[in-house]
Amino acid sequence: MVKPLFVHIPKNGGTSIRQALYDKWPFYNDGLINFVNGHWTQYQLESRARHAQYDYDYLFCVIREPLRRAKSIISHIKTKFIQQYANHPYAKSSDDDLVEQLFGYSEYRQKNNFDFHYLLLHQKSYIGDKNMIIYNMNNLKQLENNLKITIPHVNSTVSSDVKLSTSSIRTIENYFDVDFTLWESL
Secondary structure, eight states, X not given: OOOEEEEOOTTSSHHHHHHHHHHHOGGGGTTTHXXXXXXXXXXHHXXXXXXXXXXXXXXXXXXXXXXXXXXXXXXXXXXXXXXXXXXXXXXXXXXXXXXXXXXSOOHHHHHSOOTTGGGGXXXXXXXXXXXXXXXXXXXXXXXXXXXXXXXXXXXXXXXXXXXXXXXXXXXXXHHTHHHHHHHHHO
């Protein structure tokens, strides 16, 4: 039986994928949840697996088109800040203002506590240099077929509501330049 190890890159469908893994492999819920949950890099997760004596044989991640991922990040942050911190400036910012605050050089981000910093890491920063299968989020059927799982649709944000100017799109393209290169290589 396959023993998967999933590197969960934020805003790439990971909650849905983890649910599918939990449904198929009950051992994922028996103590292993303590080391597989969260947004860990490949090397961090491999180290945690060794510490838990989990002998995986299928290391994988899912990457997403960077502009769509950025829109999902913006939507997620706006939703979280509106729910939790109604008076926070992020809750009242326009989409273009958020792009500047999050992805541009922003003194605001530098001097304010930012609870969602892990969302802003490049997808490439989660990926090591060996033995990882990288799936394209636009083709999750391949992952489902390979692992014989059904991925439910969980935890979605409405990123289609995010409207960006050409300038904001350029800022995102500059910020996630390595991810655009990775995406285009698949």
